[in-house]
Amino acid sequence: MFAVDLLFVVATAFTGALAVSGVLETIPALVNVGRDWSLPEAFNYLKWLVLALIFFFAYRQDGHPLLLSLASIFLLLMFDDSLQLHEQFGRFVSDNVDGQEGFHAYVQIGYWIILASGFLILLRSSYLKAPKPLKQAVAPMLVPFLGLVFFGVFLDFLHSALTEDGTLSAGLLILLEDGGELFMISSLVAYAVNQWKVPFDHLGRKVSS
DSSP, X not given: OHHHHHHHHHHHHHHHHHHHHTSSSSOOTTTOTTSTTSHHHHHHHHHHHHHHHHHHHHHHHHOOHHHHHHHHHHHHHXXXXXXXXXXXXXXXXXXXXXXXXXXXXXXXXXXXXXXXXXXXXXXXXXXXXXXXHHHHHHGGGHHHHHHHIIIIIXXXXXXXXXXXXXXXXXXXXXXXXXXXXXXXXXXXXXXHHHHHOTTTSTTOOOTTO
16 A cells, blocks of 8 residues: 555656656646546545545444544545545635635635544544543554644645745645655554454454453
8 A cells, every 4th residue: 555655656756857857748647646536646535435434344343432433534534535625615715705815725724623623523522431442542543643734734735825836846745745645544544454454354353342
């Protein structure tokens, strides 16, 4: 999985260098990590779905609401990512509000703050009521989540607010932003598969028992 991520990043960087040198007109959309519904982005959508299924089946086996909360969050993230909801929201608000250049980037930050608040509300009650082994199993996922915040929110904000599309700086930020997201989501999948082994293993692992 990480090898596939690296392949996508290298393919984007290589074709990007060819585009800058004039050999190619642009980065092929199919391998562009920054293009919605390209192969790298579709790979991310699949990983979000796998995460949602892992925690849904874990919930079916263990019955703890925390697992269902996580499944719901990953499903929502899949819909947001695949339908570009945060981008659509940013464009809609900025198109209907007389804001300055780059205003949509601040709108997207507001969107993520609202969404993160909803996630915390969803998680708070179920996490506090979860048994200690389940809390310990879920806690390490915070690290790649924070990585996603850095790559997917902070760097996305810098790209939207401070750079112009088509510039070298914008291209480098997109490569770092979307490449980082690939690896962070893969880290979540790898950890979840190793920890719960569902839906791939019907017996699973009752870490919360």
